[in-house]
Amino acid sequence: MSHFGLLLVFAFLVSTVFAVLLRDDPKAQLRTGAMMFAGFAAAALALAWLMYPLPL
């Protein structure tokens, strides 16, 4: 699996646990989990894009 694939799996599992911890209503859990997952993925892509020009 690619690095990005692993990141998505990690983000999915962590956002699932946090959403269920923080919210009691299933709809609210789904909404919070989806937003958190999207935040993880978007932040990773934004950081990758920002670091792309940097030399190794």
Added chain:
Amino acid sequence: MTTTKSTAAERVRAAAEPGTLVLVCLASWAVPGAGHLWLGRRQKGLVFLVALTTMFVIGLFLDGRIFPFDWSEPLVALAAIADVGLGVPWVIARMASQGAGVVTAVTYEYGNCFLIVSGLLNSLVILDAFDIAQGRK
């Protein structure tokens, strides 16, 4: 007068005795989500059980390391404390000699990340179970 404990609130009050609190926390540590299942929060308990155990197993498959308690290396010791947070899966992995870690593997750090975060998340789950048992949630 005897009453039937039919609501979640009543079940919570019944579990608020100190001995039961300790047992709920121990169960929650040993098996992710067990505390919530005990307190009648089935949906939450099952999600924690599946998600955290999956994270731990993925971490092992990614060649992550279950860190030893090496107090001369503070970061290693902290990682070991985080790993212990998952309870029985950690014990089973240690007894089965899993989690030796392959430093040269590309996925080594990913594996460590999955293992450490699963333990830390279970620590939050234990605190949540404690709050529920106390009647705070």
